[in-house]
Amino acid sequence: MSSAEAAARIARGRGGERLLTISILAALLAALLPVVRVIDPGWWLIGALLLATMVLAAGYSARRYRLPAVAVTLIEAAVWVVFMTLVFLRDTALLWVIPTLDTLRAVPLLVGSAMEQIAVGAAPLEPTLSLAFVVVGAMGLLTIIVDHVAVTARMPLLASVGIVAVSLIPAIAAPSDVDVVGFVFLAMTILFLIRSETRSREKPMEREAERTAGVPATALGIGAIAIVVAVVATPVLPQPGARAGSGIGPGPGIDATLQLGDDLRRPQDAEVLRVRTNAPSVPYLRATTLSRFEGGVWEPDRAQTISLAAETPFGAIDTEEDIRVVDYTANVQVVNLDSPWAPVPYPAVRLNGLNAGLWGAVPYNHTVASTTGSTQGQSYEVAYAPARPSLEQVRSTTAVGSQVRDETTELPTDIPPLIGELALQVTADAATDYDRLTALQRWFRGGDFKYSLDAPVEEGFDGSGAEAVARFLEVREGYCIHFASAFALMARTLHMPSRIVVGYLPGTPTTESVDGQPVFTVYSSQLHAWPEVYFDGIGWIAFEPTSGLGVPTTFSSDAALPGQPTDPDAATPQSSATPTAPGDRARIDLEEERQNAAGAASQTGLDPLPIFGVVAALLVLLALPFLIRELRRRQQDAAARSGDAAAAWQSVQEAAIDVGISVPASETPRAFARRLVEQHGAPASDMSTVVLAIERASYSRAGARSQWMGDAAADAAGSVRLALLASVPPSRRILALLAPRSLIIRPGSVYAGTAPVRAR
Structure with missing residues (x-):
């Protein structure tokens, strides 16, 4: 060598x-x-x-x-x-x-x-x-x-x-x-x-000769097919369902240990439920309750279940005869929730539609649970009957009662004094139990507290224990479990029975409706916890202390008005907006921005800028093949002038492919050149120069470069390219410039055509 x-x-x-x-x-x-x-x-x-x-x-x-x-x-x-x-x-x-x-x-x-x-x-x-x-x-x-x-x-x-x-x-x-x-x-x-x-x-000459000419086109074709199949077919395939507690995937479960921070900090906000109701507003959906507070941890209630097929599976409603009760129904469709608790409104009195698994009702807290089944894929109808007392009736009732368990009033012996001290300080001016609780609710929802998923982690109180609650009351930043746990413990220091409910906020309205009832969608970010306090003769009343979420509990002096709420299960007259979680507020704000933009466009006329942008992008996209081909031609011309005869020869071959001329691997350079001259009007002298250059490069001892023929071979190749373009109709010429076939079809490949049969 x-x-x-x-x-x-x-x-x-x-x-x-x-x-x-x-x-x-x-x-x-x-x-x-x-x-x-x-x-x-x-x-x-x-x-x-x-x-x-x-x-x-x-x-x-x-x-x-x-x-x-x-x-x-x-x-x-x-x-x-x-x-x-x-x-x-x-x-x-x-x-x-x-x-x-x-x-x-x-x-x-x-x-x-x-x-x-x-x-x-x-x-x-x-x-x-x-x-x-x-x-x-x-x-x-x-x-x-x-x-x-x-x-x-x-x-x-x-x-x-x-x-x-x-x-x-x-x-x-x-x-x-x-x-x-x-x-x-x-x-x-x-x-x-x-x-x-x-x-x-590859060896240098193999890359320049036609022996590997079909590899790029074949590889490009296979790769394109694989990409298209993956992009088109993957969304059609069935998606795997996530398991409760798995910590991954879009379908979360319900964490009844009140480690809700892990669930709320999930990176993806996924739809878990769809709800519709004949009530004036969409209710909160409860999964389970937590009454026992031991060792600094709230424990889920453990109670015997009764078959849903029983005559009264949920038991009697704890209300006096003079307390108004209204009857509603709600339909719940589980989209992606794997849980042993079926979310239901409070207080549920009847449920139909749960099929898979053995499901039972818990009369103590009006929830639905199963030891063998899962909510995934279920759809069911719930009848519920919330109490609607008047403001005077609530104020005349004390937050005590013989119907509650002792565990709803128990406090640990080492509870931080700050919790009780703040409870007395905030409620000092209140005269009734209800007024004390609403004072606590206003205090938590006031400007002193802030909803945050990060502060509990940064400050080290990401939990629901007494020490975490005390730290939360000092920092005054946390999420729903901190607000609910603090409210419940402060109510107990005031000698009121309390517990915590784990479930979901009402959801976000959609554009769909069924039987005239609007459909609401519930997202995983709306997993929530809120406190309840028991009032003798009325039952458990829910409160909403979490700052920025839900609707605070209020009562009207006029009990005859329909739809007055006794808990956050219904919207208040003061606020008809649907309760939203932080993730939902972002979605609603975005949707409002889009609607405002659309309304502005309809008032001021069509905005031409997006149309110009689309047209410009389309023109750039259409021009890309031409620009890429032109760049490649310039590179080949520069290489040819530096003595690379293979670059000049390849530019001629690619020009032939662009105008539809076959470039088979079995045809010698001289035979190919003769065909271009005789059948396609290529200049004979220029074609001879290009052939001489590639033959010298292929067989001379100097190798693939011949510096003294560089400019001559490059000029000759350019003349041949122009002649080939001129030999085809204008439509074919435009197509060769705008959509050059040589970008995906390489000379000598199976896609470049076969040698024509010569007549004898």
Whole structure:
């Protein structure tokens, strides 16, 4: 082998490795982009890409000097160490880049802090220093591994599997709808990686000759089919149902241990129920109640169930004869909820429709439970009869009674004094039990308290125990369980029976209706807890202390008015709005913005800007094939002028494919040139120049480059291209420019046609 040929082979080998390195970086970028769904975009994203680029550049440069594979990996690891030390740990390092013992001690602290943030945080997470350290560092390590597997070990499929696995981690951590654009981008980069690795191993002449000409088109076709099938078919496949307590997936269960923070901080807000009713407003839906408070934890009530087929499965309603009671029905359709408790309005008196499993009613709290069944896929109708006392009747009744259990009044001996002291302070001016409770309700819902899912975690009181309640009353930020638990304990310090209910807020209205009843949808973010207090002769009355959620309990002096609420199960005359959770408020605000924008557009006329934007985007999309083909032609022309005869010859072949001329692999360059001259009007002299250049490049000792024919071959190839375009009708010429077939059909492939049969 001559020195020129060896140099040419080395140059092409470097070009193949360079393309492979770029393809690895593109695939890593595609795997990194899903992370922005669980971590807010920030400087960490730039840092991760910069580190990956530096590692790959170091590996590519080391291989140019023919260093051993171990040395290449060590150099990449050194780059990783220097970068991570300089960016994150320079205060503990020598000269900012040399790790010390203090640097090594700081690493576990950063990792531990990041793991804690991931465990208790809600997506999208704030990009803190510790979290950025873990993500950027993991990206660098992944880059080293993929570069070694794909380039050194020559196993691109294994590297692709690793990249795909990493890209799935954010989807598992934050379940959401399929990101079609992200999936297509990832699939394209994986195909690009595999093809680049294959191309880097081909011999130089094999890449320039027609022997591999069909590979890109075939690979592109297979990849396109796979992507289309995955994008179109995946949404049609049945989706797996989530199990209660699994902690993953869109279908949550109900946590009756009052660790509701974990459920409310789920990254995806999913629809769990659909409800409609003939009542004036949609009721709260209860799952179970918690009365016993022992060891700093609220315990779910354990009571014997009665078959729903019994005559009165829920027992009698604890109301005096002079208390008005109204009858309503509600229909509940379970969309995605796996729970042993069936959410029902209060107080349920009859239920029909629960089929799967053995279901029973609990008369003590008017709930429905099962030891063998699940609510998943169930649909049922509930009759319920809420009490509607007047304001005077409630005020004349005391919050005590012989019908309640002792556990509803018990308090731990070590309850923090702050709870009782604040209860007395807030209710000092109230004369009746009801007034004391409404004073507590107003105090919690006032401006001093704030609804927050983050503060309990940050301040360390993410629970419902007495110590957590005391801390909540100091910080005055928390979510529903803190408000409900604090209200219930403060009511007990005032010698009133209380308990906590776990269930769902009423929901969000939809555009659907059934039998004239509007349908409301209930989301997983509306999982809720609220307190109840027992009033003798009336029964359990629910209150809503959680700031910013639900509707506070009020009563009217006129008991004859229909629909007056005794609890948050109905809207008040002062507020007819449906109670909403934080996630629902965001959805409603967004919908209102869209409606306002639509109304403004209808009043001022059609806004032309979106139309111009769509037209411009469409024009850019249609022009992309032409722009890509023109860029490729310019690259071929530049390569031909530098002496690459194969580039000039390939430009002629691709021009022929664009106008519909077959370019088979079995036809020699001279036979192909003769056919272009005789049948398609190509200039004979220019065609001879291009043929001479490719023959000299193929058979001369100088190899594929012939510097002295560069300009002549490039000019001749350009003349042939223009002649071929001029030889076809205008419609075919426009199609060849706007939709060039050579972008997907390679010369010599099975898609490029067969050699015509010559007449003898």
